[in-house]
Amino acid sequence: MLLKYFYDEKLAQASYMVGCQASKEAVVIDPARNINPYIEEAKKHGMNIVGALETHIHADFVSGARELAENLQATLYISDEGNQDWKYKNIDHLSNCLLKDSDEFQIGNITFKAIHTPGHTPESISFILTDGGGKANSPMGIFTGDFVFVGDVGRPDLLEKTMGAKGATETGAHDMFESLKKFKDLPDFMQIWPGHGAGSACGKSLGAIPSSTVGYEKRFNWALKHTNRDAFVKDLLEGQPVPPNYFAIMKKVNKTGATLIKKLPRIKEITNVSELEEKIKAGAQIIDTRASSHFAKEHIEGTINLPFNASFVKWAGWLLDYKRPLYLLAKTKELEDIKNTLHSIGFDQIEAYMNVDRAIEETSACESYKNILPREAKDMLQGGTAHILDVRNLKEWEEEHIEGAQLITLSKISDHVNEILSKRPIIVYCASGMRSAIAVSILQANGIKDIFNLTGGYISWKKENLILK
Secondary structure (H helix, E strand, C coil): CEEEEEEECCCCEEEEEEEECCCCEEEEECCECCCHHHHHHHHHCCCEEEEEECCCCCCCCCECHHHHHHHHCCEEEEECCCCHHHCCCCCCCCCEEEECCCCEEEECCEEEEEEECCCCCCCCEEEEEEEHHHCCCCCCEEEEECCEECCEECCCCHHHHHHCCCCHHHHHHHHHHHHHHHHHCCCCCCEEEECECCCCCCCCCCCCCCCEEHHHHHHHCHHHHCCCHHHHHHHHHCCCCCCCCHHHHHHHHHHHCCCCHHHCCCCEECCCHHHHHHHHHCCCEEEECCCHHHHHHCEECCCEECCCCCCHHHHHHHHCCCCCCEEEEECHHHHHHHHHHHHHCCCCCEEEEEEHHHHHHHCCCEECCEEECHHHHHHHHHCCCCEEEECCCHHHHHHCCCCCCEECCHHHHHHCHHHCCCCCCEEEECCCCHHHHHHHHHHHHCCCCCEEEECCHHHHHHHCCCCCC
């Protein structure tokens, strides 16, 4: 048997290829939209991808299951649990196998058994794997999707918070408690292969270790220590982070099917900066993907900075308008990766791009902003010559914040620019200076020019023990 692990660090999303070396057949569990890595891996081992297994309708990325089905005629192995609101649509033209609790199927000598594990979503299933090629009479492990993670379990509140499914949070929490009873009955020696790692918004405290065992999670996973339903529900619902805006879009896309990658239009290249400047004047959505340090020194007026780093996909999903075309300012060598990353969260309306270095060199509409040290910021605030804006989340704010600061979280800042309460220079801060740099770019693009980014954010402010008097 072949077991291959794939991990997208930007999405903190894991997928798996399982292959039978006897039959040369392979399947992919919870595939990402870009299926090329799976095709290359299968080819390397002389295998054919014959199936795509999905644990549930995903909310945080576009599934590649339909890509595999359309391009390779792979069979979809998907859930038939849950009510009609959570059934897959538009799959009649594709080879598919709808699965209920305890259903089994074979891929060569490998047996997969589906078990219904609702809680994160009503249709959620997990796949128990038994390697018949190794003459095993007990299962090796379980692909848990967003059911059980290393150190955590899936959050039950996404359907209500993103899709407006009234009452789904409470129902999901109770379902999760029942599903975990099934998990506790599994043999301790079984491995677990979850769908996400640390950094995913599909749980609140996921571990960074890629896999675990049933026995280990029984001993150390907080959720599996609970024996009282009410106490479990309370703990599960407490402290869940606000889900990104794009989650609602992903649910709909994965339920009905995204446009195939090969059918997406080619991204045009802008070679004349005057064309770009006209787009800016017309109010186009234009992002500069350079590091914030470069953007701060020099950037084209009216553009927004979303650095292409580990947090890019998160903030793109939060801040970009899916209803409007997108224009990119990027390094040409990074364009393909940026495009694939945006496609991974369903942002397919990438109209055009321009090489950012060329654009900066040719434009006459450049501006900059200043980074300010904590002690300089304190002097301005102490003297009443600046306004302080906190763009962290509410939980961070409630724990502690700079005295006199106004809170507008980064995820909401585009909709609340008019609520900034001061005509004085504005100092923007977050925890480290990364989110605040994005916020500064958004505020500048909206006409607020007298603005500073707090270097090192609240962490540096606190480290220097600065207190306003």
